[in-house]
Amino acid sequence: QKVDKVTAQQFVDLQQGERVYAGFRRAHAKGICVTGEFVSNGRLAAFSRATIFKPGATPFTGRFSIAGNNPTAPDLKAPVRSLALSFVSSASQQWRLAMNTPPVTAVSDPHSFYQQLQALKAGPEAITAFFRAHPESADFLAWKARYQPTASFATEQYHSINAFYLVDESGQRRAVRWSFEPRANKPVTQAQHKDALHDELQQRLAQQTVVFDWVFTFAGAGDDENNPAKQWPDNRQRVVVGELEISAWQPQSSGHCHVINFDPLVLPDGIEPTRDPILRARSAAYAESYRRRAWERLTAGGEGAKND
Numbered sequence: 001q002k003v004d005k006v007t008a009q010q011f012v013d014l015q016q017g018e019r020v021y022a023g024f025r026r027a028h029a030k031g032i033c034v035t036g037e038f039v040s041n042g043r044l045a046a047f048s049r050a051t052i053f054k055p056g057a058t059p060f061t062g063r064f065s066i067a068g069n070n071p072t073a074p075d076l077k078a079p080v081r082s083l084a085l086s087f088v089s090s091a092s093q094q095w096r097l098a099m100n101t102p103p104v105t106a107v108s109d110p111h112s113f114y115q116q117l118q119a120l121k122a123g124p125e126a127i128t129a130f131f132r133a134h135p136e137s138a139d140f141l142a143w144k145a146r147y148q149p150t151a152s153f154a155t156e157q158y159h160s161i162n163a164f165y166l167v168d169e170s171g172q173r174r175a176v177r178w179s180f181e182p183r184a185n186k187p188v189t190q191a192q193h194k195d196a197l198h199d200e201l202q203q204r205l206a207q208q209t210v211v212f213d214w215v216f217t218f219a220g221a222g223d224d225e226n227n228p229a230k231q232w233p234d235n236r237q238r239v240v241v242g243e244l245e246i247s248a249w250q251p252q253s254s255g256h257c258h259v260i261n262f263d264p265l266v267l268p269d270g271i272e273p274t275r276d277p278i279l280r281a282r283s284a285a286y287a288e289s290y291r292r293r294a295w296e297r298l299t300a301g302g303e304g305a306k307n308d
């Protein structure tokens with residue numbers, strides 16, 4: 001199927017599939033709410049005027065999740081794990097971030113991303129043919145070949161994938177990507193069951209906080225900030241900007257994260273979006289998914305279907 005300009009509705013129709021789980025996200029449906037604070041060390045304040053990067057702590061609501069449309073899927077079968085965060089520094093300064101375990105996407109435009117999702121649904125032969133036809137997937141495939149999924153949300157790395165601009169006090173912009181790098185290096189359980197990652201996190205948080213370093217990587221000359229499929233070289237400048245400390249969890253059905261749309265274009269002063277077309281497509285699709293699930297929750301699944 002050739003789709004020249006994929007709409008948010010088409011994306012969400014494809015992602016939700018035949019079976020609609022009313023009231024849940026159409027992608028990354030299974031997750032768990034977390035809360036805690038980010039403690040900034042002040043090292044990014046010279047590059048971004050965002051309040052959150054001044055020295056000190058900012059609380060957040062977040063969500064760990066696994067990719068897919070099914071809110072009861074087996075944790076360890078999902079190819080991608082995710083971390084989303086929402087910071088509210090003041091009434092006018094909010095930041096929503098949604099990160100995944102791969103450092104890059106397989107493709108750099110929404111149309112190809114849509115075709116990749118179609119190929120994934122069609123099966124192994126279709127996806128092999130898709131990657132053969134898309135040489136730009138090389139960096140993603142190299143990551144996939146070396147990636148070893150762990151038995152814990154707390155021991156994974158989560159990446160912005162898309163680049164953004166930091167804007168300093170004088171208005172100067174610098175392109176960056178970021179990642180959250182785990183301090184923990186081994187799971188507290190080795191469970192294999194359906195909710196293994198969720199249970200491991202709950203057991204871990206009963207004993208200790210879960211800590212990640214927040215690391216920014218600056219684009220170098222020749223790095224295209226509008227192409228999320230291309231890995232930047234390892235020697236780029238990196239700045240560790242502070243610690244993300246997760247201290248508590250809540251079930252997603254009753255926790256605050258369930259009603260948040262982690263739209264990656266909700267940005268505070270001091271952070272700006274690049275022209276990466278995947279970023280725009282994400283924002284539109286998240287809004288459409290949010291529109292559907294919010295309506296279904298309001299109408300308890302009944303009338304909700306009529307709103308699709």
Ligand code: HEM
Binds near residue numbers: 026084
């Ligand atoms: C065109 C490409 C993409 C599309 C169409 C898409 C679509 C979606 C949709 C519809 C949702 C559910 C939103 C909601 O109801 O709140 C979602 C969730 C999510 N997406 Fe994407 N996505 C794309 C690319 C990406 C990329 C590149 C990343 C990682 C950087 C990512 C990370 C996430 C995460 C972490 C969530 C879950 C957020 C949460 O916990 O609520 N997505 N995506």
